Amino acid sequence: MSEMLIVALDFPTADQALHFIEPLSPDDCILKVGLQLYVASGPQFVKRLVDSGFKVFLDLKFHDIPNTVAGACQSAADLGVWMMNVHAGGGPVMLDAAAKSLASYEKPPILIAVTVLTSMNQAQLGATGVSTSPEAQVKRLAALTAEQGLDGVVCSAQESAMLREQQGQDFVLVTPGIRPLGSEQGDQQRIMTPQDAKQAGSSYIVVGRPITAATNPLAVIKSINDSLR
């Protein structure tokens, strides 16, 4: 039973995603549906995954005016997803609207906010006008997210130990940019191995290409899960 591993289903079609998950059970991993698959296959596909018993993280990173984000959060919650997210950069009023939009649900999804994308380094962050380090910006946005009552953040595992100390044990830390030793870094900048991420205090790790592009994805999932025991 995997409690930490979230697999990113970054596929261009529903058929490819379904083929990939055929040998998997909900005990193997949590499934993440992001922009590519959602745009290609839509809410019905998300519902189908939920109905088949998988925990689903809907990773659409809402970033819009508060009223629009609140409505989008409710539409996502109505699909029965386990976790969903918004961008912390949307600001306190947007974060508050997102959190409040889920208040009437009996069992609301876990709501987290993206801090600084794991594909960004200091230079890329600087190019957006943010002159602090990625760590300082993550710290600031995590504090803002917690103040507005969300459950946690998306950050890199390189910031997990810092945020565990800052926000305590109950704050959810979801960490993409995970690279088992020997796997390709690709476009990720702030990376860590699964074991080191667990050690650093990540609640969940998100792994995409190192699994989906592998010759034997099931073996990689098993090996990651074994390394997390």
Ligand SMILES: O=c1ccn([C@@H]2O[C@H](COP(=O)(O)O)[C@@H](O)[C@H]2O)c(=O)[nH]1
């Ligand atoms: O900061 C972020 C936020 C989200 N992601 C998503 O996680 C996966 C990572 O996939 P890999 O193939 O393991 O790089 C992908 O779906 C991203 O959209 C992220 O990487 N960083």
